[in-house]
Amino acid sequence: MTARGECKTPGGKLVAVTVEQAAGECGMRSDDAAAARLDGDFFIEGSGGDVTAFIEDMNRTLTMLAAQAVTAAAAHVTDGPLAAGPAAASVTAADKPSGDPSAESRIEQTIRRHSGVTLIGTSAEAIATALWRALRRALRQHDDSRAPNDGPSASAATSDVSVNAVAAANTAQSQHRQARPHHDDGAASVPAQLLPAANGQVTAQPVARSVTQTYAVPTFPAAWLERWKQLGPAIVLDVPRTPAEQMAVDERWAGEVAAGRRGPTVRFWQWAAPAVVVGRFQSIPDEVHEDVAAREGFAVVRRCTGGGAMFIEPGNTITYSLYAPRDFTAGLTVTQSYRLCDMWLIAALRGLGLEAGFSGVNDIASPAGKIGGAAQRRFPAQDGDPGAVLHHVTLAYDIDAAKMARVLNTSAEKMSDKAVRSAVRRVDPLRSQIGLSRDALVAALANSLADPDAWRVDTNQGRPLTAGLQ
Helix, strand or coil: CEEEEEEECCCCCEEEEEEEECCCCCCCCCCCEEEEEEEECCEEECCHHHHHHHHHHHHHHHHHHHHHHHHHHHCCECCCCECCCCCCCCECCCCCECCCCHHHHHHHHHHHCCCCCEEECCCHHHHHHHHHHHHHHHHHHHHHHHCCCCCHHHHHHHHHHHHHHHHHHHHHHHHHHHHCCCCCCCCCCCCCCCCCCCCCCCCCCCCCCCCECCCECCCCCHHHHHHHHHHCCEEEEEEEECHHHHHHHHHHHHHHHHCCCCCCEEEEEEECCCEEEECCCCCHHHHECHHHHHHHCCEEEECCCCCCCEEECHHHEEEEEEEEEHHHHCCCCHHHHHHHHCHHHHHHHHHCCCCCEEECCCEEEECCEEEEEEEEEEECCCCCCCCEEEEEEEEECCCCHHHHHHHECCCCCCCCCECCCCHHHHECCHHHCCCCCHHHHHHHHHHHHCCHHHCEEECCCCEEHHHHCC
16 A cells, blocks of 8 residues: 655645555554655755765655554554544644654654755655655555445544554653653754745744745845856857756756856757656656656656756747856855846846746746746865856746646645645746747847846836845
8 A cells, every 4th residue: 555645835845755555464564664755846955965865864764653653553453443442632634643743853853864955845844744644544545445344434533543543652752762861863953944935034834724825026135246247157048959868968067067167057948849857856656647748748857956847848938057156156045046046037027027026935926926936956066176056947938738737746735825726827827928939038038148237127117126136
């Protein structure tokens, strides 16, 4: 049996936990939870090796917690379905037992062990909630398989009792650990970080539901304009490439900048074929209807950055990458670095009469809806080389909404904090807002990028960008 739980942090990203359960014929065993794994459209900052080590460690922690849950649930198994023992604590609206601080604290400890990475857009609380939702589904699947004649309400009741039994067991284990002498395990003192909205502040967000449609009017520090003038990137209108080639070129050019073999560059992609490009930490089967994608002629590829899935049709998409030395974003938070790297784009779109700004962690938006999304990855400096930041953006020039809905699998949880509950309706393509062809728009963007002195933030009053900066 396989069960998946998801949790969307309001203003942040979606995290999911999948529990693979090998159900036994004679009841639940402590080894029934074969594995648990993390995925989602969150971001993780850090070197490749550090990020891999973090994911592996987190998966071990989640597997351990899932195994403990099965062990606790197995204690309630009799000759029939899971027995309804005494309730320990009620299941909250977030599907997490209120009496269990242990799972979240263990996940937080795992995060703290990896001081070389920063988790962005989600938190230990959200991961724990996703785990509990997966466990509840797994336990209900087990109940249903053992008692096919039981109604849904009976299955739900026994599962809730099982999850509450887990809470009681974990609370006891937590109390036992607190009674033992403390030993420093070398954990870093840096907590999980969530970087929401556009205010540049790092805050922890509750998992409780909040429906919002955020849009931030852009303001930028005046010194950022000087950073762009000093960067002076080369502008490349690339040749058409296949989806797989695009992924390879992106990493190769970023590596060349990191090694000092290529100067700062902005590359406008040309797509040779349709594609779904999933984020670095996403689960392809859970994000894409792969059979439909294949039938519709879409290649499914994975990029080297986090974030969500991109629906690509060559004539309907504008994608660009910025490859810059790491010192371009020096001294900035991750959120601020996104704002800096997209500063020129906001200026260009506003110069064309579109009220473009920022929404959430990494979205480009207007008051009418989402225009596109950005993602980043940093390449470390080594042996005196400059290192690099790769920042790429995909904009929806136009969209075949029906086809996107067929190809992508967008869960209700992912849209849970949006005022518009449909991924299709949430996206408002540029073609409907700017009276230019795709090629003319790309040319206008490139021309604006090449002339920072002409950037405007308010075309109605004609004020230069620096006049609106903070």
